[in-house]
Amino acid sequence: MKVLVAVKRVIDYNVKIRVKADNTGVETANVKMSMNPFDEIAVEEAIRMKEKGAATEVIAFSAGPAQCQETIRTALAMGADRGILVQADGELQPLAVAKLLKAVVDKEQPGLVIVGKQAIDDDSNQTGQMLAALLGWSQGTFANKLNVADGSVEVKREVDGGLENIKIKMPAVITTDLRLNEPRYASLPNIMKAKKKPIETLAPDALGVDVAPRLKTLKVEEPPKRKAGIKVKTVAELVDKLKNEAGVI
Amino acid sequence: MAILVVAAHDGKTVRANVANAVAAAGQMGSDVTVLVAGSNCDEAAKSAAAIQGVAKVLQADDAAYANWLAEDIAPLVVKLAPNYSHVVMAADSVGKNIAPRVAALLDVAQVSEATQVVSPDTFVRPIYAGNAMATVQTADKVKVVTIRPTNFKAAAAGGSAAIEKIGGEGAKGLSSYVGAELSKSERPELTSAKIVVSGGRGLQSGENFKMLETLADKLGAGLGASRAAVDAGYVPNDYQVGQTGKVVAPDLYIAIGISGAIQHLAGMKDSKTIVAINKDEEAPIFQVADYGLVGDLFQIVPELTAAVEKK
Ligand SMILES: Cc1cc2nc3c(=O)[nH]c(=O)nc-3n(C[C@H](O)[C@H](O)[C@H](O)COP(=O)(O)OP(=O)(O)OC[C@H]3O[C@@H](n4cnc5c(N)ncnc54)[C@H](O)[C@@H]3O)c2cc1C
Ligand SMILES: Cc1cc2nc3c(=O)[nH]c(=O)nc-3n(C[C@H](O)[C@H](O)[C@H](O)COP(=O)(O)OP(=O)(O)OC[C@H]3O[C@@H](n4cnc5c(N)ncnc54)[C@H](O)[C@@H]3O)c2cc1C
Numbered sequence: 001m002k003v004l005v006a007v008k009r010v011i012d013y014n015v016k017i018r019v020k021a022d023n024t025g026v027e028t029a030n031v032k033m034s035m036n037p038f039d040e041i042a043v044e045e046a047i048r049m050k051e052k053g054a055a056t057e058v059i060a061f062s063a064g065p066a067q068c069q070e071t072i073r074t075a076l077a078m079g080a081d082r083g084i085l086v087q088a089d090g091e092l093q094p095l096a097v098a099k100l101l102k103a104v105v106d107k108e109q110p111g112l113v114i115v116g117k118q119a120i121d122d123d124s125n126q127t128g129q130m131l132a133a134l135l136g137w138s139q140g141t142f143a144n145k146l147n148v149a150d151g152s153v154e155v156k157r158e159v160d161g162g163l164e165n166i167k168i169k170m171p172a173v174i175t176t177d178l179r180l181n182e183p184r185y186a187s188l189p190n191i192m193k194a195k196k197k198p199i200e201t202l203a204p205d206a207l208g209v210d211v212a213p214r215l216k217t218l219k220v221e222e223p224p225k226r227k228a229g230i231k232v233k234t235v236a237e238l239v240d241k242l243k244n245e246a247g248v249i
Numbered sequence: 250m251a252i253l254v255v256a257a258h259d260g261k262t263v264r265a266n267v268a269n270a271v272a273a274a275g276q277m278g279s280d281v282t283v284l285v286a287g288s289n290c291d292e293a294a295k296s297a298a299a300i301q302g303v304a305k306v307l308q309a310d311d312a313a314y315a316n317w318l319a320e321d322i323a324p325l326v327v328k329l330a331p332n333y334s335h336v337v338m339a340a341d342s343v344g345k346n347i348a349p350r351v352a353a354l355l356d357v358a359q360v361s362e363a364t365q366v367v368s369p370d371t372f373v374r375p376i377y378a379g380n381a382m383a384t385v386q387t388a389d390k391v392k393v394v395t396i397r398p399t400n401f402k403a404a405a406a407g408g409s410a411a412i413e414k415i416g417g418e419g420a421k422g423l424s425s426y427v428g429a430e431l432s433k434s435e436r437p438e439l440t441s442a443k444i445v446v447s448g449g450r451g452l453q454s455g456e457n458f459k460m461l462e463t464l465a466d467k468l469g470a471g472l473g474a475s476r477a478a479v480d481a482g483y484v485p486n487d488y489q490v491g492q493t494g495k496v497v498a499p500d501l502y503i504a505i506g507i508s509g510a511i512q513h514l515a516g517m518k519d520s521k522t523i524v525a526i527n528k529d530e531e532a533p534i535f536q537v538a539d540y541g542l543v544g545d546l547f548q549i550v551p552e553l554t555a556a557v558e559k560k
Contacts, residue, residue, distance in 0.1 A: 129347075162429065229540055241540055
């Protein structure tokens with residue numbers, strides 16, 4: 001079984017975001033970019049499946065500008081076998097990414113697609129569910145634990161009230177939650193080896209996908225700022241403030 | 250055109266956040282229908298009909314809908330959708346699971362976690378963990394929108410909408426429900442609690458979290474946590490507040506032994522009053538706290554618990 005994982009290039013989670021002065025978006029020039037943390041978890045899970053013999057090949061997919069090659073290389077250094085870059089320079093929204101992924105799935109016929117539950121830049125939490133819909137496949141979202149057995153996957157999901165267990169037919173789409181695993185760091189020898197692994201570059205047109213954005217971004221603004229309050233010295237003072245100033249207890 | 254709100258429920262009552270979704274829907278148009286899909290969900294349908302501003306409730310009773318599997322619920326919503334201008338769900342783990350599947354089947358975009366309705370086709374939504382707010386416009390015929398419940402005041406009770414029973418679409422056989430391991434708690438639910446007591450890595454163990462339980466119970470508060478506390482296994486996953494956990498906006502949020510990473514702030518910075526207890530006076534949490542108390546939580550929490558009156 002092949003496993004396809006999606007890896008998105010995003011602004012590193014440690015970077016302090018700055019909104020552009022002209023309100024068209026956020027500053028991306030000269031900021032550190034990394035693989036979306038949820039996608040590191042997706043890559044790790046796929047590699048573990050291969051190590052256990054449940055998967056035969058792990059393919060890393062990314063869509064975006066040419067620099068997404070670096071993100072794919074990171075996945076290859078972790079242990080993925082080869083990469084597919086769908087190169088597109090404009091904005092890619094979740095529906096478009098799902099359509100690109102579908103086109104690649106049609107070609108590669110993986111048994112599982114593993115993507116992050118959300119990308120930490122746009123925070124949409126849509127792509128995996130959309131892909132499952134387009135393929136007519138089952139979906140195991142917000143996965144906390146996976147067990148692949150006999151043509152189906154047992155998925156433990158992180159839900160509002162705790163955990164939920166479902167069993168879904170394969171082929172299937174999985175979206176990762178934080179507790180699924182702890183991704184490994186790539187070792188230096190593996191980083192060197194990854195340089196020789198193949199990455200295929202495709203264009204959206206060649207896949208027959210129209211990636212034009214459906215949502216129009218009118219503006220991007222700073223959120224209202226919260227002012228720091230005061231420091232109290234004692235518990236008694238805190239309780240007094242909460243009672244008599246804020247009126248919340 | 251009418252708006253369809255898809256309601257999550259437990260068979261007896263719709264989730265509290267359905268009233269927030271109805272309120273948000275009311276800002277997109279005037280004719281709000283609520284879909285209650287489930288198995289033996291008469292009571293849940295009645296609870297939806299009792300929300301003010303609901304014009305009609307559609308009740309789809311089918312064994313296939315008992316456990317809210319996206320593969321089975323989405324086709325029902327897709328079938329109904331052409332009669333509506335908007336499909337609205339609360340952005341909880343049910344809405345996040347189902348709404349994108351509906352949107353893709355309709356070949357439309359989805360607006361995720363809208364915090365404001367600017368006009369029927371224009372919404373504000375947070376991106377980058379709430380460090381930027383994007384105003385987005387959709388031209389799609391059916392607009393699929395999830396809303397962040399804490400940003401819309403819940404519609405009041407006292408409605409009396411008509412309930413119309415519609416058939417189900419049956420099971421697609423792609424997935425099946427096995428069971429749940431739900432956190433049992435008598436405490437108020439995190440996202441609707443008026444007071445939230447939240448603990449982080451500073452607590453050092455699950456055992457020490459009991460201290461926060463005592464404080465929470467005295468205040469009638471819900472209990473939350475940082476990702477670090479969940480990852481370390483002190484508390485279950487559903488306690489996590491933040492960008493990738495739950496978003497809360499209580500009257501009072503008490504952050505104890507939490508440093509205040511942006512990912513955590515994303516889930517609580519809309520709280521009315523924020524208290525931070527941390528031994529590091531440089532901790533970023535103090536930048537958003539109305540009242541900060543620098544010191545050792547192991548001393549402060551018992552003292553605070555003794556000082557507040559039981560609710
Ligand atoms: C104002 C604004 C301007 C923007 N401009 C641009 C721009 O110029 N160029 C641009 O590329 N983006 C741009 N974006 C971001 C773009 O809109 C988002 O990437 C897109 O909406 C996808 O959302 P998401 O990644 O949050 O999806 P989610 O559904 O949250 O993503 C979930 C998962 O899907 C997979 N996935 C998603 N996208 C990709 C991808 N591209 N490659 C591989 N896997 C993926 C990953 O596994 C990810 O973890 C812009 C966003 C805004 C708000
Ligand atoms: C993709 C991604 C998603 C994430 N999503 C979330 C999310 O949704 N929610 C979330 O919370 N985090 C999230 N995080 C993690 C976030 O970046 C931080 O790592 C996390 O919030 C830190 O938790 P903490 O404040 O409990 O721990 P720490 O940062 O370790 O802080 C512990 C604090 O406790 C204080 N302390 C220690 N001992 C005492 C004592 N005895 N008395 C008083 N104070 C004490 C310390 O001074 C310190 O400030 C995410 C990270 C990533 C990469």
